[in-house]
Amino acid sequence: MLEIQRQQRLLDILEEKKFATVAQLTELLHSSEATIRRDLVKLDKQNKITRVHGGAKVLTSASGADNEAARPTLASPTNSAKTPQQINRALAQKAAALCEDGESVIINGGMITDLMGDFLRERKLNILTNSFALAHDLVTNSRNQVSLPGGEVYREQGIVLSAFDNDTTQHYSASKMFIGTPGLSEFGVTESDALLVRAEQKMRRQAEKLVVLAPSTSLEKRSSFIFCSLNQIDILITERSTDNALLQRYRQHGLEIVLV
Amino acid sequence: MLEIQRQQRLLDILEEKKFATVAQLTELLHSSEATIRRDLVKLDKQNKITRVHGGAKVLTSASGADNEAARPTLASPTNSAKTPQQINRALAQKAAALCEDGESVIINGGMITDLMGDFLRERKLNILTNSFALAHDLVTNSRNQVSLPGGEVYREQGIVLSAFDNDTTQHYSASKMFIGTPGLSEFGVTESDALLVRAEQKMRRQAEKLVVLAPSTSLEKRSSFIFCSLNQIDILITERSTDNALLQRYRQHGLEIVLV
DNA sequence: CAAAAAATAATCAAAAATAATCATGAATTT
DNA sequence: AAATTCATGATTATTTTTGATTATTTTTTG
Numbered sequence: 001m002l003e004i005q006r007q008q009r010l011l012d013i014l015e016e017k018k019f020a021t022v023a024q025l026t027e028l029l030h031s032s033e034a035t036i037r038r039d040l041v042k043l044d045k046q047n048k049i050t051r052v053h054g055g056a057k058v059l060t061s062a063s064g065a066d067n068e069a070a071r072p073t074l075a076s077p078t079n080s081a082k083t084p085q086q087i088n089r090a091l092a093q094k095a096a097a098l099c100e101d102g103e104s105v106i107i108n109g110g111m112i113t114d115l116m117g118d119f120l121r122e123r124k125l126n127i128l129t130n131s132f133a134l135a136h137d138l139v140t141n142s143r144n145q146v147s148l149p150g151g152e153v154y155r156e157q158g159i160v161l162s163a164f165d166n167d168t169t170q171h172y173s174a175s176k177m178f179i180g181t182p183g184l185s186e187f188g189v190t191e192s193d194a195l196l197v198r199a200e201q202k203m204r205r206q207a208e209k210l211v212v213l214a215p216s217t218s219l220e221k222r223s224s225f226i227f228c229s230l231n232q233i234d235i236l237i238t239e240r241s242t243d244n245a246l247l248q249r250y251r252q253h254g255l256e257i258v259l260v
Numbered sequence: 261m262l263e264i265q266r267q268q269r270l271l272d273i274l275e276e277k278k279f280a281t282v283a284q285l286t287e288l289l290h291s292s293e294a295t296i297r298r299d300l301v302k303l304d305k306q307n308k309i310t311r312v313h314g315g316a317k318v319l320t321s322a323s324g325a326d327n328e329a330a331r332p333t334l335a336s337p338t339n340s341a342k343t344p345q346q347i348n349r350a351l352a353q354k355a356a357a358l359c360e361d362g363e364s365v366i367i368n369g370g371m372i373t374d375l376m377g378d379f380l381r382e383r384k385l386n387i388l389t390n391s392f393a394l395a396h397d398l399v400t401n402s403r404n405q406v407s408l409p410g411g412e413v414y415r416e417q418g419i420v421l422s423a424f425d426n427d428t429t430q431h432y433s434a435s436k437m438f439i440g441t442p443g444l445s446e447f448g449v450t451e452s453d454a455l456l457v458r459a460e461q462k463m464r465r466q467a468e469k470l471v472v473l474a475p476s477t478s479l480e481k482r483s484s485f486i487f488c489s490l491n492q493i494d495i496l497i498t499e500r501s502t503d504n505a506l507l508q509r510y511r512q513h514g515l516e517i518v519l520v
Numbered sequence: 521c522a523a524a525a526a527a528t529a530a531t532c533a534a535a536a537a538t539a540a541t542c543a544t545g546a547a548t549t550t
Numbered sequence: 551a552a553a554t555t556c557a558t559g560a561t562t563a564t565t566t567t568t569g570a571t572t573a574t575t576t577t578t579t580g
Contacts, residue, residue, distance in 0.1 A: 053528080
């Protein structure tokens, strides 16, 4: 069996069962413990699963006190009072896990998406970002290929922004674009700055799929300028705690919802 | 069987099965492992599949398009043991002193010019630079307005470089462009990397005057590619110790010489 | 708290897969 | 037709992966 096939099966099994012991996986995949462990180490480094003593579990919202799930149990961790930062990190982690090595992606600069850097350390992606902060982080602390659009560096926001159309973004082709949002509603994704929206739309055109990272606090909020409508979103990453009726309404616009 | 036919079959099979081992493909296509591998290498280079140990898999999505085209092999500046950091710093300091607050300048990325950051701390210039390192320095430690051309970040050289023409450099207008050089001779300023020269010339077109920073060790040296001829230089900053006859020769090309 | 149990990490040799090299023969050029 | 290129398959190093073995660490339990 191919290594990646085994790893894919592993991910599938974990997605299905949420937790599995090394022994179980060894049994299911007809492989040795050593091999399974090595696979788990790799997947963990890629932030696709979380290794725990005794086996591995699916990603749960970033770390915290998960003591409750130390042993093989099916119960999912009680999603109790997380700080906004923890929530954002969890969203960023899940977003990073959606990327496969070798893939070309666009990451829009922003509070939430900048956190993706932490989860892309061991990866090998081609990344275009207008976040000066994230670019610096990735150039310094990872082996990912990093590209920047041209433009002026805005200190406060930590982004690179150009008022012109020709800024090399147009030469980039990506499979996914990631964007964190302060406002998601029936109007779609909204922003408070027009120039920013322009730049984002420019990037959007170069990506096949749009992935939106939205903490529950941003749901049903809106700002002045519309970046895109709901049905232009391909994947929405948000919190598990989100009201189900609301998610259902969003789903009607044909977007896939990933919960953390 | 024709090579392209086989490769097409290969793509079809992979599209169908998502993964396949070399052994499987050998079986299906009645070919040798060597041939299959060679095909896979080619298809991988074309970004049509992804090779993995043991076989190959389909691309996750249409990410492709990043080419791998001619990554420039920027030569390391001939680090003459005689050129102490102090000389370079003196050159950089003088260069910084030539700028007036409010002025727009272009600073080419390089060992010498990157040092200008130290002397621009308290200044208020509009600076376009393709040096990722300098840009980060200035953004972090000064109040200067900083702009970047678009492109890929090259870790080793710490610069941003684009293979395309449209990278916002063209929208910039500057009074001076600063460039440090590893080679200045009768041929003018020479560089060892063609792509770099291209980027530099692109910037040159946007600046009124060209200021060259040249330690004495770089004088009468040359590399393969000509960035500009001597008479296209407006100001040459070099060391006071430089042979006078030599300076006189340079002056005949109409350039102003500043000594440190 | 310490011993026992369980799980993990480190090490190493065998196996598997890949890369490099070479000879052969078909296709192309001259 | 001879020369040359080129794809192919066989052969051989070289590298990577794997499972067994052995420390080492972590967790449990008395």
